[in-house]
Amino acid sequence: MHALVQGVILGILTGGVYALMASGQTLIFGIMKVVNLAQGAMVIMAAYLAYQLFTTFGVDPFLAIPITTILMFGLGVGVELLFLRPLRREDKSELSLLVTFAVALLIEGVLSVTWGTTYRSINAGYANSSWTLGRYQITVVRFWAFVLSLVALGLLFWLLNRTRFGRAVRATVQNPESARLLGVEAQWVSALGFGLGAATAAAAGSVYGLLYPFTPGSHYDLISRLLSIVVLGGLGSVGGAVVAGVIVSTSSAVVAATISPAWSEMTFFIVLILVLLIRPRGLFGSVNRGAI
Amino acid sequence: MSIPSVVRGGVFVAVLVTLPMLGLQHWFLNLLVFVLMYATMSSSWNLVGGFAGYPSLGHAGFFGIGAYTLALIFKDQVLATGYEPFLLLPLVGLVGALVGWPIALISMRTRADVFAIVTITFLFVVQTLAFNLHSLTGGSQGTALPIPPFSAAGFELPFYYVMVGLLVFTMGLTFATMRSKLGLSLVSIRADEDKARGVGVRVIGVKVLAFSVSVGITSMVGAVWAYYESFIYPQFAVDPLITIAMVLMTFLGGRGTLWGPVLGAVILESGQQLLTYQLGAVQLYLIAYALIFLVIILLLPRGILPTIEDRLRLRRRRRRTAAAAALPGGPPSSNVADAASMLGRGAT
Numbered sequence: 001m002h003a004l005v006q007g008v009i010l011g012i013l014t015g016g017v018y019a020l021m022a023s024g025q026t027l028i029f030g031i032m033k034v035v036n037l038a039q040g041a042m043v044i045m046a047a048y049l050a051y052q053l054f055t056t057f058g059v060d061p062f063l064a065i066p067i068t069t070i071l072m073f074g075l076g077v078g079v080e081l082l083f084l085r086p087l088r089r090e091d092k093s094e095l096s097l098l099v100t101f102a103v104a105l106l107i108e109g110v111l112s113v114t115w116g117t118t119y120r121s122i123n124a125g126y127a128n129s130s131w132t133l134g135r136y137q138i139t140v141v142r143f144w145a146f147v148l149s150l151v152a153l154g155l156l157f158w159l160l161n162r163t164r165f166g167r168a169v170r171a172t173v174q175n176p177e178s179a180r181l182l183g184v185e186a187q188w189v190s191a192l193g194f195g196l197g198a199a200t201a202a203a204a205g206s207v208y209g210l211l212y213p214f215t216p217g218s219h220y221d222l223i224s225r226l227l228s229i230v231v232l233g234g235l236g237s238v239g240g241a242v243v244a245g246v247i248v249s250t251s252s253a254v255v256a257a258t259i260s261p262a263w264s265e266m267t268f269f270i271v272l273i274l275v276l277l278i279r280p281r282g283l284f285g286s287v288n289r290g291a292i
Numbered sequence: 293m294s295i296p297s298v299v300r301g302g303v304f305v306a307v308l309v310t311l312p313m314l315g316l317q318h319w320f321l322n323l324l325v326f327v328l329m330y331a332t333m334s335s336s337w338n339l340v341g342g343f344a345g346y347p348s349l350g351h352a353g354f355f356g357i358g359a360y361t362l363a364l365i366f367k368d369q370v371l372a373t374g375y376e377p378f379l380l381l382p383l384v385g386l387v388g389a390l391v392g393w394p395i396a397l398i399s400m401r402t403r404a405d406v407f408a409i410v411t412i413t414f415l416f417v418v419q420t421l422a423f424n425l426h427s428l429t430g431g432s433q434g435t436a437l438p439i440p441p442f443s444a445a446g447f448e449l450p451f452y453y454v455m456v457g458l459l460v461f462t463m464g465l466t467f468a469t470m471r472s473k474l475g476l477s478l479v480s481i482r483a484d485e486d487k488a489r490g491v492g493v494r495v496i497g498v499k500v501l502a503f504s505v506s507v508g509i510t511s512m513v514g515a516v517w518a519y520y521e522s523f524i525y526p527q528f529a530v531d532p533l534i535t536i537a538m539v540l541m542t543f544l545g546g547r548g549t550l551w552g553p554v555l556g557a558v559i560l561e562s563g564q565q566l567l568t569y570q571l572g573a574v575q576l577y578l579i580a581y582a583l584i585f586l587v588i589i590l591l592l593p594r595g596i597l598p599t600i601e602d603r604l605r606l607r608r609r610r611r612r613t614a615a616a617a618a619l620p621g622g623p624p625s626s627n628v629a630d631a632a633s634m635l636g637r638g639a640t
Contacts, residue, residue: 035405037349037412086590094347095589097408098539101349102585105536109578220532224413231409262424269417272410276398280406 006136007257011250013142016149017207019245021222022229023156023238024200030173030236031193034084034096040222041104042198046072046205047214048111051122061122061206062148068202076198079103080191104219111216121213145207152203153242159196160238169193173236221265225252228268232275234285244283247271297467308456312449321448325520327561328455329513333534334541334553335462336509340502341539342547343475345482346404348503349535350395350411351510353418354388356530358511359518360422360429361387366438374441377519378454381512388511389504396503400496415532422526434525437518451520458516459554462509466550478502479548510538533581537561540585546595555596560584 025039049068053059059067083099130139160166171179172189180186208214229248233240248271256264275282308328312321333351341347361384362377371377399410422429429435442450469475477498480488489495518524541560545552567577592599 029405033405035409083586083590088593091345091593094345094404095593097347097349097405098543099586099589101536102582102589105578106582106586109576109582112578113576220416220419224416227409227413231406235405262420265420266417269413272413273398276401276406276410280402 002135003257004254007254008250009136009138010142010257011253012246013138013146014211014253015246015249016146016153017204017211018225018229018249019242020149020152020200020207021204022226022233022241022245023153024197024204025226026230026233026236026241027156027169027200027238028194028197029230030238031169032080032084032096032190033093034100034194035227036194036197037097037100037223038079038104038107039197039201039226040219041107042072042075042201043205043208043222044214044216044219045075045107045111046202047122047209048115048120048216049202050206050209051115051120054122054124061124061210062144065148065152065203065206068206069199072202072205073195073199076195077191079198080194084194085187085190104223108216108219115216117215117217119213119215120209122209124210141210145211148207149204152200156196156200156238165189165192224265224272225268228272228275231272232282234282237282237284240282240284301463301467305456305460308459309453312452318448321452323562323565325448325451325455326565327557328452328459329517330537330541330561331554331557332455332459332462333510333513333538334545334557335459335466336506336513337538338542338547338549338553339466339469339478339506340499341506342542342549342553343469343478343482344499344502346400346407346499346503347539348411348506349408349532349539350414350418351507351538352531352534353411353415354392354507354510355514355517355534356418356422356526357391358384358388358514359524359529360435361511362515362518363435363437363524364428367435369438371438371441374450377438377515378450381454381458381515384515385508385512388514389508392504392507393500396500397496400499400503415530415535419526419530422530429526432526434523436523437521439522440519451516454516455513458509458512463550463554465505465509470550474498474501482548533578536581536585537564540581540588543585543595544588544592546597546599549595549597552595552597 021039021043025036028034028036028039046068049071050061050064053064053067054061083103084096087095087099124141126140128139130137131143132138158166160169168179168184168189171182171184172186172193176186179189212218225248229244230241232248233242233244248268251271252264252267255267311324316324333355337348337351362380365380365383366377395410395414399407423431425431440447440450469478477488477493477495480491480493481495481499485495514529518529521528537560541556542553543556544560545554545556547553564577564581567580588595594602
């Protein structure tokens with residue numbers, strides 16, 4: 001029982017970070033109908049940027065987030081303009097998958113050349129401290145990671161619901177054709193939306209670097225986790241991704257605590273298969289994939 | 293069956309069969325074995341990714357399943373002739389197809405992006421299992437297969453000929469598919485799935501069948517590879533790069549064509565060996581692969597063979613139109629030729 005509760009606490013705290021990564025991915029899908037297989041690679045890339053900022057300049061990973069976010073936003077916009085926009089419309093959904101997979105490999109290759117393939121971790125001074133609450137441990141890093149994820153998600157929701165850009169995004173998600181007819185510049189919404197997805201990856205990446213050791217190949221671990229979360233939440237639904245992120249992360253932490261850490265990876269796949277069997281459009285996905 | 297395709301196929305098989313008799317060196321035979329493996333796998337990927345337009349990213353998982361299935365069957369055995377594993381290849385293929393069947397059934401109910409999500413997740417699940425199921429796979433320590441008791445002088449030859457057989461089998465299957473109602477169904481799914489269903493194509497059945505056959509062949513190649521290597525590790529038996537290679541080769545040569553995947557495999561696999569010698573570092577090779585991939589998709593999205601064929605047809609049509617314009621009655625309709633070319637029944 002103790003292990004179970006500890007697992008739940010851990011899962012919820014980590015779930016915030018997953019929710020953040022997945023919200024960017026589902027946003028990209030909602031706007032462009034592109035499954036971004038490079039989301040995990042962008043998270044790892046941001047983790048390396050945070051690592052470099054920390055080791056060279058002593059910038060705390062949490063404070064590095066504004067810098068990495070802006071850099072990754074630029075990268076995201078660049079990827080969209082260079083690689084996704086030129087695709088022909090009739091086979092875009094098929095080819096975009098392969099393009100984003102290639103981008104993921106490209107990022108992995110560049111990271112390997114720059115930083116090597118050994119494990120890195122960001123050892124901030126507070127990395128190993130924790131609070132004890134009753135009989136349960138809450139690590140300081142995880143707590144702040146959770147808070148930061150909430151703040152970032154709050155910003156994202158504010159951007160989507162309270163700004164002109166956000167309205168254009170939501171219109172595009174609901175119905176791209178009508179949005180275009182009403183004067184939304186779909187091309188720019190796509191580019192900025194992809195940038196925004198990359199920016200959430202950047203915010204999550206700093207935190208990921210604090211929580212786990214990483215190598216350039218770590219993005220393979222993230223791909224299947226993020227995709228299961230996004231499908232469970234409903235492709236294109238940001239709110240769904242947040243809920244699903246916490247659910248999947250918690251169940252995997254519980255499996256790790258009660259059965260074995262080795263099997264927690266399987267949780268993601270089982271969740272994915274169950275969703276597809278029981279409710280293929282996910283928890284909050286609409287039939288025509290218009291929800292946000 | 294037109295005469296030219298019989299001739300073309302016959303010449304291809306004859307060349308493949310006689311090639312090793314030229315007294316080739318070991319490194320070259322080894323290269324050929326790998327080219328044949330990738331040509332077979334790309335051709336099998338093409339059956340579902342090329343014809344039906346469902347890009348599977350999980351084929352490397354089935355490659356690994358094939359490799360470990362053979363390893364399990366022959367665990368701790370000593371082989372008398374060395375040909376026993378080859379005889380059991382159909383069984384391995386059946387295992388792969390049986391694993392693939394439910395996966396296809398679940399993931400192909402919805403559209404291509406969910407299918408891609410499920411297949412890529414499956415790939416990483418198989419990889420995790422290969423690392424974690426120590427009793428079956430030996431975990432990261434790897435597992436050994438029986439040593440093939442072939443003489444050192446002709447060590448590669450049995451593998452070479454088995455791979456020629458598998459490639460010819462797969463290409464024959466592709467050829468038969470292209471000439472049948474099944475091929476037409478698959479192509480119609482790629483063009484417009486709803487309309488295909490509307491005109492009575494049994495969409496689910498056709499897709500699931502294509503996927504199962506495709507992954508069955510891939511598992512057989514995985515088994516041959518495992519036997520050839522004699523010792524397998526999870527990170528090489530279940531490697532995302534194998535999936536990427538299959539997709540890349542099919543796209544380079546031309547998806548939905550008979551010869552495209554083979555051409556892609558010849559170009560890329562020999563190029564890859566060269567790159568490995570030249571660049572050495574695996575990381576640079578990753579960058580090169582990704583860049584080639586992006587360039588192909590952006591600049592040559594249909595692949596080499598369909599592009600060449602288009603040029604040729606355009607030139608032919610222009611000549612024909614010019615000739616017809618000289619006659620009364622105007623140019624003839626070319627709709628039939630266009631419809632046939634969707635199935636790649638032209639020069640490819």
